[in-house]
Amino acid sequence: MKAFGKILGLVLLGLLLIIVALGFALTHLFDPNDYKDEIRQIARDKAHIELTLNGDIGWSLFPWLGLELHEASVATLTTPTQPFADLQMLGLSVRVLPLLRREVQMSDVRVEGLNLRLNRDKQGHGNWEDIGKNAPVATTDTPAPVPAEPATEPKAEKPPQPIRLDIDSLTINNARIEYNDEQTGKQFSAESIQLSAGAIHDGASIPLKLTAFFGSNQPVMRVKTELNGNLRIQRALKRYQFEDMKLSGEATGEPLQGKTVTFSTQGQLLVDLAANIAEWTNLKLSANQLRALGELKVNDLDKTPQISGALSIAQFDLAKFLDSIGSPLPPMAEGSLSKVELVSRLKGTPTSMALEDLNLKLDGSTFTGRLAVDDFAKQSLRVQLKGDTFNADNYLPAKSESAKGATAARQAEVQNSEAGAMAAGGTTPLPDAPTKGAWSTDKLLPLTRLRTLDVDADLAFGQLTLSKLPIQNAALKATGIDGQLKLDTLSGGLYNGTFQANGTLDVRQDIPVLALQTRIKQVSVERILQAQGQTPPVKGQITLDSNLSGRGNSQKALIDSLNGTASFVINNGVLLNANLEQQLCTGIALLNRKTLSSTPQGKDTPFQELRGNLTLRNGVANNPDLKVRIPGLTVNGNGDVDLRVLGMDYRVGIIVEGDKRDTPDPACEVGANFQNIEVPLRCRGPLELGAKACRLDKDGLSQVAIKAAGNKLSEKLEEKLDKVNPQLKDALKGLFKR
Structure with missing residues (x-):
């Protein structure tokens, strides 16, 4: 038995030596470089690719089937002269015996200098789409029809078992992938690719x-x-x-x-x-x-x-x-x-x-x-x-620097007008109308972005501060699509009142169009102005309704093109730093040709209601029906508010009952000659001055004096006519009234 085992061992050793000798002979006596043309042809016939081998092929047979390719490139049969991939070196080895069991066991796989070029031409065809396709064959003759063979039932085949993959390591060095799209001109690349992987099982x-x-x-x-x-x-x-x-x-x-x-x-x-x-x-x-x-x-x-x-x-x-x-x-x-x-x-x-x-x-x-x-x-x-x-x-x-400069210039103009107003005295010249622009020329809206906007927004806030105004329980709903934006609502509480606005913005054209409707109800007007950093000329609860439209992409453009209507009411208010009583007493004293013996106390004028309607055209608001209810006075006015420069120009008529104090100033007493006569005022200057910009209208006052003189003459005539025939009396009175 021992001899048999020894003999068997010698036989196996001999077979192994024979196999090693055959492998040595094959690898040393057989040179695959002599068969490059055959290898290229096999690549054409089986893989349908054009394989170019510029370098040497190195190989080993057993127990590893080893292969090294140097300076190789691959192209499709459609464009064999335009390789889509090339490499400097590919090295791999596979165990021979596991291949028989459909198992791929590799040692190290190395790829050096791989270049992969993917190209899509102007017709949208990619060069990778031809991989594995046969070369096109140009024929001129129509092939004869081949007789159809009887159909045979295909035999059921066992599904192939998946190949088992087993690689000790994978290394790719200095690889490059490039993609070029001739239709769009876009190019993408991945360079200096380094990939290393451990054992792949x-x-x-x-x-x-x-x-x-x-x-x-x-x-x-x-x-x-x-x-x-x-x-x-x-x-x-x-x-x-x-x-x-x-x-x-x-x-x-x-x-x-x-x-x-x-x-x-x-x-x-x-x-x-x-x-x-x-x-x-x-x-x-x-x-x-x-x-x-x-x-x-x-x-x-x-x-x-x-x-x-x-x-x-x-x-x-x-x-x-x-x-x-x-x-x-x-x-x-x-x-x-x-x-x-x-x-x-x-x-x-x-x-x-x-x-x-x-x-x-x-x-x-x-x-x-x-x-x-x-x-x-x-x-x-x-x-x-x-x-x-x-x-x-x-x-x-x-704000831009130009906008800041414009604001500073206008503030200086307002301060100069305010310094010269001296409303308490009432004897200074009428302030000049403002000339400095009040609005910025900076662009407000990103039109290109808004034209592509598709938005549907529903927002709610416990408190929203907007333009320095604290809106309580604010709600905002807005939509926008295809360059048309809609503000469904912006509402909330404001200074113990309410605020609501809605509107549309059309940005489809180069010049956007804005339409806005607002309603402010019982809101403190002085707090609104204070929030904007202005000294309020008036106090009170304002209710304002407006329906306005404008065009442009800056504050100035919108104001310059502002059109629409508005109505306002201010209740239980005060004209601040504007003592109309003194203005009126001064006018009455002039009519009485007397001098005031004292200065009326107080610098403000309370009123019960101030209301009016506005019609806006190209940034100028006309107010034909200004009315102010002041105890003992009836005030009517008409004029314009130029929103472009925030200036005003009004003519105001005041019907007075005179000094109602227990001990009135004799010069301010309203006699029978001045009953129901309007004392005229002219108000001109920056809007911020309010009633401080008002002065006695000397031209209008002379007309009042003429009317008062006419009344006095009528009284004297009445006394004389009492002793005259009644028919003659009526005729003379009619003559003086003409």
Whole structure:
């Protein structure tokens, strides 16, 4: 038995030596480089590709079937002279015996200097679409029809078992992929590709590292990336995992305006094609100052994928972040958008995304609700938010230097007029009409962006500050599509009154058209003016209705083209720093040809009601029916308010009962000659001066004196005529009345 075993061992050893000798002979006596033409022909016939072998072929037979290709290129049979891929070296080796069991066991696989060129021509045809196709054959003769053979039943074949993949390692060095689209002129590239993978076994964790530089020309972009993780492939289960994935890098280019974005993302990725789901758990994302956590899940991969998940963004400075990615915001109030954080659920499809159950904190304000883009292509924005407090003024662009200069010039003009007003004295000249423009020429609206806007917004605020006005329980609803925007409502409480507005904005043309309707009810007029930084000339509760329209893309253009109507009532008010009593007494004293013995006390004039109607045309409001109810006085007026320069020019008539004090000034007594006679005033100057811009109308006052003299003459004539024949008396009276 021992001898048999020894003999068997010697036989096996001899067979092994023979196999080794045959392998040595094949690899050393057989040179595959002598058969390059045959190899090219096999590639044409079997793979339908044009293979060019410029370098040597190295190989080994047993126990590894080894192969090395140098300086090789591949083209399609359609364009054999235009290779779409070439490489410097491909090296791989496969165990021979496992191949018989449909198992691929490889040692190290190395690819050096791979260049892959993908091109889509002007007709939209890609060069990769011809891979594996036969070369087109040009024929002129119509082939004879081939007699149809009787159909035979196909034999059932056993489905092939999947090939088992087993590679010790994979390395790709200095690879490059380029894509060029001649239709659009766009180019994309991936350069300096370095890929290294550990042992590749089905179901096992495969360490993976990839680095590359990506670039594009429209727009010009450059991105450096590095990808690390462990890849797990379970082909039988159609399950693929990327564990401990981390992608990091830097990006720069035209969209970033020369700035650099440093980004990093990581997490656990899973794709289960059997269940048609994909997941990204333990998601962490950073981009410059931005830090976010979350998770994503995609269902129905075989249909329309449905996206769900959650997102949490830690507090960060949004203004600085946008500046760091080349998208700086216009100058705003200091500290605006410096504290932003967000928590929300995600829900979407490949064409839409929604932030549900949103909780957004913005510079001390808190918003809850929903924010969605219903269609990425149309940028259909849908907003449903409820906030506690929000100051919209902090997020408006700051005034330009030219606008600041215009405002300063007008303020100086108003101050000069106010300094010379001296309403208490009533003897200074009438203020000049203002001439300085009151409105900015800066562009108000981004017309190009608004024309593409598709928005439906429903907002509510506990308090909304807009144009420095604190609107309580504010509600805003607006829509916009195809360049037509509609403000359905903007309403709320304002200074113990109410405020409501609605309107439309048409930006389809180069000159936008605005229409606005407003209603203010029982709102403190002085607090409105104080909020705008103005010294109020009047106090009281105002009710205002207006229906206005204008054209243009600046404050000045809109005011210059302002047309429409308005009506106003101010109840229980006071004309501040305007003592009409003194103005009137001065006028009456002049009519009486007397001098006031004292100065009336007080500097304000209370009134019960001030009302009127306005008709606006090209920025000038005509007010034909100004009426003021003051105890003991009847006031009527008419004039214009020039909104372009915020100036006024009024003629006011006041019918007085005289000094009603217990001890009236004798010079201010209203005799029978002045009963029902209007004392005329002229009011001209900046609108901010109010009644301080009013003076006695000397020309009108002379007419009053003539009328008063006529009354006095009529009284004397009446006394004389008492002794005359009644018929003659009536005739003479009629003569004097003509």
